Amino acid sequence: MTPKDALEISRKVAENVERRIKNAVGSPEAGITVGMGKDGTPTKKIDKIAEDAALEILREEDVVVVSEEAGVVGEGDIFVALDPIDGTFNATVGVPIYSVSLCFSRSQTLGGTFFGYVRNLATGDEYYADRNSYKNGKKIRVRDVERLEDCNVVFYYPVKMYPFKRLRILGSASLEICMVADGTFDCFIDIRKKDGRGYLRVYDVAASLFIAKNAGAAITDLDGNLEDKKISMEERFRLVVSNEKIHEKVKRIL
Secondary structure, eight states: OOHHHHHHHHHHHHHHHHHHHTTTTTSGGGGOEEEEOTTSSEEEHHHHHHHHHHHHHHTTSSEEEEETTTEEEOOSSEEEEEEEEEOHHHHHHTOSOOEEEEEEESSSBGGGEEEEEEEETTTOOEEEESSSEEETTEEOOOOOOOOGGGOEEEEEOOOSOOSOSEEEOOSOHHHHHHHHHTTSOSEEEEOOEETTEESEEHHHHHHHHHHHHHTTOEEEETTSOGGGOBSSSSOEEOEEEEOHHHHHHHHHHO
């Protein structure tokens, strides 16, 4: 499979998900709990609709899919970390920040990643990366900011005052990290813990991390070497994503 093939598959997935969830977005029924995902969290109706739509496309390919609700699905040499809808709460109430995210790897570790894709399902904005990173077909880079006092930061969750200009939480990690890649934000931080481990899961962030990396971002996982992370249900992340000039400064104050 080439990056071009992965882009074509990702677009098919995104279009199918967008079409299937259209009538559910912003409706009371979208947030109804219909079961429990393989990750142990409640599955909302809109999660199930989105995942079914994504898997309908991916089952036609020789890939192993790791997804929030279904767990591990399929067989093949390519591993796909899938989040059919990142920002479920936003979608259920109609906030236009929710995405589909796919990361393609030639091994079960993130070190084998060769393509990442994130689409804002509300606006149609499309991010992807092979050797470079793009938004809507145009190459993107992180913003060249040096002072922490000038930084616009996505931070889950601040527990004390930090020397940043603004703090934002938008509710879709994949899109927020892509917004660091295109210079909208200067830094993404998520150092939350759940059961003693990081809060974010591989399908939440794998694609967007690859996009950010290829846009020039520095990335630190506070729990270990990112390249060794597996595309599995068990992996968790505590992340700092920023340009290289401020990266060590941010890590020092956390």
